[in-house]
Amino acid sequence: MTQIRPIIAPSLLASDFAKLGEEARAIEAAGADWLHIDVMDGHFVPNITLGPDIVKALRPHVKIPFDVHLMIAPADPYLEAFREAGADIISVHPESGPHLNRTLKRIRQLGAKAGVVFNPSTPPETIEWMMDEVDLILVMSINPGFGGQSFMTSQLKKIERLRAMIDATGRDIPLEVDGGVTPQTAPLCIAAGATALVAGSAVFRGGPSAYADNIRALRGV
Numbered sequence: 001m002t003q004i005r006p007i008i009a010p011s012l013l014a015s016d017f018a019k020l021g022e023e024a025r026a027i028e029a030a031g032a033d034w035l036h037i038d039v040m041d042g043h044f045v046p047n048i049t050l051g052p053d054i055v056k057a058l059r060p061h062v063k064i065p066f067d068v069h070l071m072i073a074p075a076d077p078y079l080e081a082f083r084e085a086g087a088d089i090i091s092v093h094p095e096s097g098p099h100l101n102r103t104l105k106r107i108r109q110l111g112a113k114a115g116v117v118f119n120p121s122t123p124p125e126t127i128e129w130m131m132d133e134v135d136l137i138l139v140m141s142i143n144p145g146f147g148g149q150s151f152m153t154s155q156l157k158k159i160e161r162l163r164a165m166i167d168a169t170g171r172d173i174p175l176e177v178d179g180g181v182t183p184q185t186a187p188l189c190i191a192a193g194a195t196a197l198v199a200g201s202a203v204f205r206g207g208p209s210a211y212a213d214n215i216r217a218l219r220g221v
Helices: 016-027 053-062 076-085 100-109 154-170 187-192 208-219
Strands: 007-010 034-041 068-072 089-092 111-117 138-141 175-179 196-200
Touching: 007 034, 007 208, 016 034, 016 053, 016 175, 016 187, 016 208, 053 068, 053 076, 068 111, 076 089, 076 100, 076 111, 089 138, 089 208, 100 111, 138 154, 154 175, 187 196, 196 208
Parallel strands: 007 196, 034 068, 068 089, 089 111, 111 138, 138 175, 175 196
Antiparallel strands: none
């Protein structure tokens, strides 16, 4: 079996918010593939974080793709703003609006890749009949809203199921996992079929001098 080199997408949520530009540059220099940006509205999830203006301010600092996870409801009114701010991937929760298919189509029309996010209780069958509209699948292995939670092993079976659904399409759709991802849980995710890992404290722990080693540890190298 070929060794998977997972995409590593450090979560900006765990960075030093007083130095966002510096932090973004540091994780890019350390070997990160994407920058994961968690957007929370205090309504869909119990926290408030970043908006389009901060995404726009960060965009000139790095060249890696911006992987924007919208934990907001409704999401549709904000898609254009985040795309214009520099989002390369925009991921939404099925629960954030009445018409997921229409939302994904709109994200693609704006020129971004469209992602679907699965809360721990969201069934894989949600996207069974619309796989052609999906460019990224994100499995939450914690309940969304706060960093630092423990990995939910119950989600490994969901990752396996979604991997089978992706393989059946013949398309190269990244399967991303977010929540409690560490050097210990990352191999479990990869073995279940994940190809991209979001990590917050596991990357940003120790400050910029540690970022490269932290990323390598997640990759298992």
